Amino acid sequence: MRYPGWVPRSGAEARRRLQQAALELYQERGFDQTTTAEIAARAGVNERTFFRHFPDKREVLFDGEADLRAALMEAVADAPDGLKPLETLLSAFRKAGRILEENRPFSEPRLAIIAVTPALRERDLAKAASLTEAVAQALRQRGVADRLAGLAAQTGWAAFHHAAQDWIDDPSQSLDAHLLRAFDDLRTLSATASHDRPDRS
Template sequence: MPRSGVQARRRLQQAALDLFRERGFDQTTAAEIAARAGVNERTFFRHFPDKREVLFDGEADLRAALIEAVVEAPEGLQPLEILLWAFRKAARILEENRPFSEPRLEIIAATPALRERDLAKAASMADAVAEALRRRGVADRLARLAAQTGWGTFHHAAQAWLDDPSQRSLDAHLLQAFDDLRALSATAPPAQARPEG
């Protein structure tokens, strides 16, 4: 059995998913994951700092791809359009990991500590995207709002893609989600029509 490299990492991920589904996240140890994958515990910790990170593997790749895509987006786009362009570029990472994404989300949803970590990582990702927008010259206030709104829309599209029985592409779901976002903002009341507080 492979003891290092990409194959060992994949075996560890699959073993973790299987054990988390069978026993629950809290009842599974890193040693049990390593044993199921056919490696020792030290090999587990060479690949992952703890068992939670098995479920968040790929975050650094997604972050790097998004930041690069934001920086490389064509000139003249508004902040949300930059983000749509970037999310469409980075979507391949999620598409390549679809077999891992579905059970991962189920496990996170069933485990309060993982939901909290997922929210913290989402906030960190939105901060990184906002910083990339600021580097393009977007004002801080708008960069933060666009990043948070865009990340929420991306997450919505990804969940719709995973739940879609028709197997439409993630790209199609991204386009739909951003169209829906535009429709929502187009129907917002103008500032002067806001109720007085």
């Protein structure tokens, strides 16, 4: 709902209001049917203020990418020595996952909107590729071989994304619990693959 006469007191407050307004409108009307002018009006600011904070209406839903990237790279760097690449990523994703859990009121509808909007799915894939490369680079800095770092980052990100979707679908368990299960499933798949591998001797 709009609050006539309400003016955000700070840039951070205006940004939060714009995000909340966009989320409400995307849920009510759909992403494609919502304009930046409508988002600004719902938030009680003008359209110029919207563009001071976001380059377009898609980026409202991807505002936390920089924080997630920083948290992941820091968590990979700080993981205990001696962990294998996937175990390093599990440790990192468990820490970074707290960002999503703390922001569930935004995270849940955000994922639902992206899932039904082709333009947002395309942007989500591009962002995921960027984050995956950042994680791979953090693994390389820990001494993981280039090829293995890339494969681990892509596999780990897929497990994280899978766990996040499960968490949205089944909120009775924490994101951390879903993440642990996803990585357990990865280990099961890996063990199965090694047992089924043909003898190359």
